[in-house]
Amino acid sequence: MSGQRDYSEKREGATPILSWSNLNYDVKTKQGARRILHDISGNVYNGELVAIMGSSGAGKTTLLNVLAGRVQGGRVYGDIKFNGAKRNPHDFKRMLAFVEQDDLMFPQLTVGETLTASAELRLPSNKYTKADKLERVESVMRQLRLTHVKDTGIGGYGARGVSGGERKRVSIGVELVTDPSILVLDEPSSGLDSSSAEMVVSLTKDMSRERNLCTLMTIHQPSAEMVAKFDKLILLSQGKLIYMGPMSQAISYFESLGYPSTNPNPANFFIDLTTIDFSSDKAMQESEQHVQALADSFTKFRESGGQLPKNPSGASSGSIVTAGSNSNIVASNYSKSEVNNDITQEEADLVLLEPPPMNNWLYEFWTLLKRDLILVKRNRSLIYGLLAQCITTIIFLGFVFFQLKHDQASVQNRIGILFMFTVLCTFPVIFPVVTIIMTGRGVLMRERSAGTYRMTSYFFAKSLSFFPLAFLPYTVTYIGVYFISHLQYDAAKFFIGFANMYAIIFTSIGFAFAIAMITHSMEVAFIIAPVTISNLLLFTGNLSNFKAVTPVLRWIKYVCMYYYSYSAFMQNEFGGLTFTCDTGSTACYNTGEEVVSSYNLNEQSIWLCIVINLCLGIGDYAFAYALTRWLAKPRYIWI
Numbered sequence: 001m002s003g004q005r006d007y008s009e010k011r012e013g014a015t016p017i018l019s020w021s022n023l024n025y026d027v028k029t030k031q032g033a034r035r036i037l038h039d040i041s042g043n044v045y046n047g048e049l050v051a052i053m054g055s056s057g058a059g060k061t062t063l064l065n066v067l068a069g070r071v072q073g074g075r076v077y078g079d080i081k082f083n084g085a086k087r088n089p090h091d092f093k094r095m096l097a098f099v100e101q102d103d104l105m106f107p108q109l110t111v112g113e114t115l116t117a118s119a120e121l122r123l124p125s126n127k128y129t130k131a132d133k134l135e136r137v138e139s140v141m142r143q144l145r146l147t148h149v150k151d152t153g154i155g156g157y158g159a160r161g162v163s164g165g166e167r168k169r170v171s172i173g174v175e176l177v178t179d180p181s182i183l184v185l186d187e188p189s190s191g192l193d194s195s196s197a198e199m200v201v202s203l204t205k206d207m208s209r210e211r212n213l214c215t216l217m218t219i220h221q222p223s224a225e226m227v228a229k230f231d232k233l234i235l236l237s238q239g240k241l242i243y244m245g246p247m248s249q250a251i252s253y254f255e256s257l258g259y260p261s262t263n264p265n266p267a268n269f270f271i272d273l274t275t276i277d278f279s280s281d282k283a284m285q286e287s288e289q290h291v292q293a294l295a296d297s298f299t300k301f302r303e304s305g306g307q308l309p310k311n312p313s314g315a316s317s318g319s320i321v322t323a324g325s326n327s328n329i330v331a332s333n334y335s336k337s338e339v340n341n342d343i344t345q346e347e348a349d350l351v352l353l354e355p356p357p358m359n360n361w362l363y364e365f366w367t368l369l370k371r372d373l374i375l376v377k378r379n380r381s382l383i384y385g386l387l388a389q390c391i392t393t394i395i396f397l398g399f400v401f402f403q404l405k406h407d408q409a410s411v412q413n414r415i416g417i418l419f420m421f422t423v424l425c426t427f428p429v430i431f432p433v434v435t436i437i438m439t440g441r442g443v444l445m446r447e448r449s450a451g452t453y454r455m456t457s458y459f460f461a462k463s464l465s466f467f468p469l470a471f472l473p474y475t476v477t478y479i480g481v482y483f484i485s486h487l488q489y490d491a492a493k494f495f496i497g498f499a500n501m502y503a504i505i506f507t508s509i510g511f512a513f514a515i516a517m518i519t520h521s522m523e524v525a526f527i528i529a530p531v532t533i534s535n536l537l538l539f540t541g542n543l544s545n546f547k548a549v550t551p552v553l554r555w556i557k558y559v560c561m562y563y564y565s566y567s568a569f570m571q572n573e574f575g576g577l578t579f580t581c582d583t584g585s586t587a588c589y590n591t592g593e594e595v596v597s598s599y600n601l602n603e604q605s606i607w608l609c610i611v612i613n614l615c616l617g618i619g620d621y622a623f624a625y626a627l628t629r630w631l632a633k634p635r636y637i638w639i
């Protein structure tokens with residue numbers, strides 16, 4: 001099918017899949033309001049491969065983001081229609097496939113796993129069986145020449161994985177395992193060598209043709225071969241429209257304005273023609289006037305009905321007119337479409353004009369949980385780190401507080417070991433959780449922007465995936481330390497201590513989630529987290545006596561997870577113990593209850609402490625969820 005149809009000719013009567021008129025975009029700068037896009041109008045049709053070109057700062061990405069509904073900040077004016085009607089943000093984002101410039105994927109997953117997760121999450125289960133979804137993944141891998149790297153890791157962040165070109169193709173595949181109506185790519189060739197870049201454009205074109213899909217991409221400096229693959233060109237300079245029409249007729253159009261091309265690569269010619277010369281004020285002024293004249297010419301050209309120069313040989317995309325070709329101006333009503341409407345019903349049906357139904361909550365949750373557990377399992381350095389922490393904690397805590405007796409020294413040692421245990425149940429839990437959440441934030445934003453799943457399923461799956469990571473090493477640590485230090489050998493006390501430890505770990509994960517969502521960078525999170533934890537530790541009852549703490553701050557202990565956890569550990573361990581007094585000593589603790597009482601740690605019963613801690617944990621999760629839902633949400637401007 002590819003190559004048989006002339007996509008550069010007009011398509012009478014067809015409705016553009018996306019049309020926009022008089023788009024303006026303003027931002028606020030220190031110097032005042034600045035207009036980034038000026039009165040841009042245009043349309044694109046199914047099956048077209050459209051290049052948005054222009055020199056750096058021309059407004060390509062901005063236009064792409066405005067059209068995709070992905071622009072943040074500033075004000076957008078004008079009108080955008082999807083299939084001739086006003087867009088619904090919720091539906092539109094699920095029908096648009098947006099491939100961002102950065103390849104936002106999990107480096108630990110393989111190519112196959114990445115694409116399968118996308119298919120599982122984004123294709124509706126009531127329409128596609130598991131086998132259908134896997135078949136779709138296989139077919140996308142075949143089309144994007146990825147089958148040979150199916151089991152190779154994505155890589156990145158120092159981990160070896162697929163090549164840059166393959167990674168870009170996986171990014172495209174992640175979007176194309178679904179049934180999008182429009183495919184949008186921001187600089188898909190950036191960072192790639194010329195053959196990889198050409199392959200990306202070629203494969204994108206093939207897939208657009210096969211699915212009758214409209215594809216828009218910004219592209220910097222494509223080779224002449226790449227330029228020839230595009231059906232349509234949108235050329236911008238300084239946020240103004242310099243040309244929009246068939247790529248095959250762009251050169252002729254500029255020739256008709258008196259700018260014959262001498263450059264064998266049309267892309268270089270377009271850029272040279274529209275680049276602002278910043279070498280001096282005078283040069284800048286002149287080139288700005290030149291760009292304005294080009295923009296005015298195009299406006300006039302459009303207003304006059306658009307007499308586009310025609311490729312003399314009648315060649316369509318794939319045989320672009322390059323430098324020096326003779327222009328042969330023929331009547332071609334520009335305001336109509338440039339793509340023929342010779343498509344089969346089967347092809348037309350491929351383009352969905354309504355979003356597919358969402359998968360049910362449980363399915364989403366389970367799919368995300370499986371993916372998150374794989375990510376945790378593959379995080380080898382974290383697992384080894386936790387193992388090392390587990391062994392060192394057992395050795396240090398166990399042997400520093402080795403086989404505690406019942407003398408006065410053992411009182412201090414019991415206080416110390418329980419305090420250390422409280423601290424160790426939080427610090428080493430919080431930091432890995434913050435790191436994992438923050439490194440996955442880019443993927444979250446991408447998937448969220450595409451409406452891939454509900455936020456609740458993400459949140460529950462992510463939280464639950466941390467539980468084995470935190471609970472397993474601490475279970476081993478607790479058992480080791482308990483028996484080496486010889487805390488009270490009493491089955492009830494042993495298991496109550498366990499329950500208390502699980503409660504503080506549960507709360508710590510919620511706390512870490514909140515920290516990760518409140519901040520936008522790892523650096524800030526790693527400042528906020530230790531400062532908050534250290535300050536909260538002042539309220540455990542170990543480092544300060546509550547009676548001496550100023551009443552202005554004393555209330556903090558009632559919302560402090562460490563206080564309840566430490567209080568429960570202390571009451572549990574000291575309850576029922578008696579101590580011997582050293583000879584000659586007058587100040588002695590005779591019973592464990594005296595110790596707990598002197599630290600004011602018996603205000604609530606053990607079980608109440610555990611329950612309050614769990615409630616604080618639930619509060620942390622609710623707060624973290626609210627932050628995930630509203631604060632960490634990308635705020636796109638919509639028209």
Ligand SMILES: Nc1ncnc2c1ncn2[C@@H]1O[C@H](COP(=O)(O)OP(=O)(O)OP(=O)(O)O)[C@@H](O)[C@H]1O
Pocket residue numbers: 027028029036054055056057058059060061062063072073074220
């Ligand atoms: N939110 C914003 N605030 C201030 N200036 C902005 C904002 N968004 C875009 N710009 C400016 O608008 C101009 C166009 O930006 P844009 O990123 O769209 O250009 P581009 O053509 O994609 O450039 P490049 O090829 O270098 O990526 C630039 O000068 C940029 O600095």
